[in-house]
Amino acid sequence: LMRSPEVENITFSGQLVCNFFSGTHFIDPETQETLTTLRFEFADSCYVNTLGLNIVQGGNIPTRLGGDPFPALVNKRFLEVLRWEGNPVGRIYKCKGLFDVVITGVLDDFIVGSIFTPQTPVVIVGLGGWNSFYMSIRLHEMSPESFTRLENRLRELLLDQDIVLTTYRDKLHESYRDTERFRNSVVVAAVFMLLITLMGLVGYVSDEIRRRSKEIAIRKVNGATATDVLKLLLRNIIIIGLPAVMIGLAGTYLAGDKWLENFPEKISLNVFIFVLGGLALLAVIGFCVVLRSWYVANENPVKSIKSE
Template identity: 25%
Template structure:
């Protein structure tokens, strides 16, 4: 199965499409009879080993006339006619100058509204009685990913809240742990323990739990991310360094949070804490 579209000789330039083999349609319409352009995917499905091999080959377009063939004169680099969630579409283009209800126009101007007004005026002069409607191709394609963009924003929002709650929870636990061990810390300081040693003492157990949580979370995150990416025919591979960098950042934030409370406890006057005990 393939998609068949009629285009003219200006279509490739307007759409910034590249030929990987052969040539474009001529601006002399009669010379384009029974000539076609195909994309790389169509070339592959037709059994050609390379785009160059497809040039000059005859292809039947199943028009009902078994004796009618079209000659491949060019192969276009694959382009995405639909969302990246869809597989690459095999495309075949024949030359057509028939009147269409859809025109592709490339604009190169900063005053977009003025250009649209001029196009609208030309449309009304040539197609009076028909409503002029337009859309920008980049906006049309972006709409296909609106749901994914919303999902990404919501995910970032929840991730931010989760990180904030985690930091506040760690800070609260560190404060409680320090207050519970006030006498121990005071004795250690009187006996010559350094501030760095006190911080390590208070941070060790918490950081161990943080690293265990990271080891559990990384495989789960990898699984969920890959399951989501399965919805795309063309998708990226998530590298290991993404999880390593994220885990390191979380560990660093946890370390800073716990160390701040540990430092406050370490520099406190031990005499005061022992007197209260």
């Protein structure tokens, strides 16, 4: 399988024969106090390279697994919870009631599951003897053709096995499914709120026109054009609308920046995007005002004066 041109690296990870669960209590070896939940991963030495993890201190777990205590990698979060200072490589952590591990290296923190999952200390143990395992494959290039060739190759090698391939992109998308639903709900709610706001704006403009109809008629008699009338109404709306839009954009920027803190990979908030959004909203407001005022601005002023 490694000789296949589309395959870059392969790693195995799994569970112990004793059906050991991936999460257990993290206990301070000195005080015996339960600190948090500890996550175990059982894998081979290719795990780090295949998943693109970064070793910041020490080295990888050995290729030939075995020994007591078992070699293991830990993340920075592990050291922070235990308050270990200095070089942790070579130190032994006693997993109460299970086994002991000797730390061979420290990994940079990485996201397990999704950012909305509580991130716990991680221990990657170089330990074989699994009764079930997972094969993780990194491809040189992710494409439908390479994916199909890989699936066919696995079916050739594992004739009696059910082959189920899942891409990292699909797993990532699934982990953020609730976030996507929330995003879609916010978009729908924003559209409805905009429509309700525009309906209120049209009603406000209608009241202004009705209230100032005589003033508009007198201005037109004295030489004001339709453009002058539209400018008059637009100026009054902009005096209210511009501060409201600016306050709304500031709140949106702060809320968006706070929301993006939940994601490890994110875009940078460009102020230019918010400026364009504000200008577009003001343009929609102006269009609604002009559309509603156009008839009155071009109406014969005599009609309004006669009704007095």
